[in-house]
Amino acid sequence: MTAASAEHGHALGAWPWGYLLQTWRELDVPEGWRAEIDERRIVLEPPPPAHHHAIAAQVQRRLYATLPGHLGIYQTLGVHVTQCGKLYVPHLVVTPTELLAAADPETTDPLDAAEALLVVEITSRGNAREDRTKKYRAYARAGVPMYLLIDRFDTRGAMSTLFTEPNEDGTFKHTDAVPFGKPLALPAPFDVSIPTDEFPGPAAP
Template sequence: MAAAMVGHHQEPEGRPWDYLLRTWQELDVPEGWRAEIDEGHIVLAPPPHAHHNGIAAKVQRRLYTNLPDELEIYQTLGVHVTPLDKLYVPDLVVMPAELIDTADSETSDPVDASEALLIVEITSKGNAREDRTKKYRAYARGGVPLYLLIDRFDTRGAMATLFTEPNEDGTYKRSDPVPFGKPLVLPAPFDVTLSTDAFPV
């Protein structure tokens, strides 16, 4: 993961966040890369490993089993964690389709993280710590009700953990970790059991 320093200075007519957001919107990011805003910087992440993509595909396929018609699953969707002025591009985001369908077609504004029903992050070797700590805290502060962390590099062995009941202090009240090979139940509105035994490590 490579960080591009965009700066903390304030433009005469705006806040640092506005400057960072405009810069993010205007970036010409190489195909497959992701640009995120974290700690006042724009961070570029390279394309993930094939196993990472394979897990994302399996999760997405399972989520569609019972997904209500008004919801949709998105990849490469920018989400703004408003309380912290952070912008992340999760591996998968489940949101009401109406929010995306009615978005301004002239801008690439991120959606508010609080509108997400589920965010899924799959760790890569270079970003595992960020997914476990920074993004965990940010999604909790942003009010994301379900955060699914699929961590192939957990020191206990490959794990999938569902975090629920976010607190404003940046923690989740509940966590349900399962090692790869064990089923993980996702509650309503998904009501599916995620099989992790086919996840590549």
């Protein structure tokens, strides 16, 4: 796989949902890579660059400061949106710990996206459009209460945007966007302010 094809993902085939899901469960994905399902294809995404890890760690650290004990934060948890035929692996997912504790330890079934309380995606230059459009619509249709998009490549400049109040039509009623450098408030059950002043900005094109 070339670097160019890896940046945008590598399509393995177009198949029925049940077959795709079973194949996803059985994939032996290289360490650090993510396998997602989109447009009836399994797509392999390469390991995220260092700035993703830095941003994710900062967000996770701040969330844990006020996180209720029954909630957990997960970095490699697949979430599926059945009504859209999509399965994504967000950079962070917050969901009740009991859901994962009750899961079959012998399977790698993804979490129903409707069970997520917060989903966090951090854009790369090659996938920013998908995070802003396809994933935005999918998370809204799934009823994810909060979608946090950390977008270093926003045309307005690097931005952190919290989408809330999802609609079944694939939109969110409320949008709160702040540029890097200003804090972003997350409502209950988090009730926390995420500082963005130390988020790394975009590299020169």
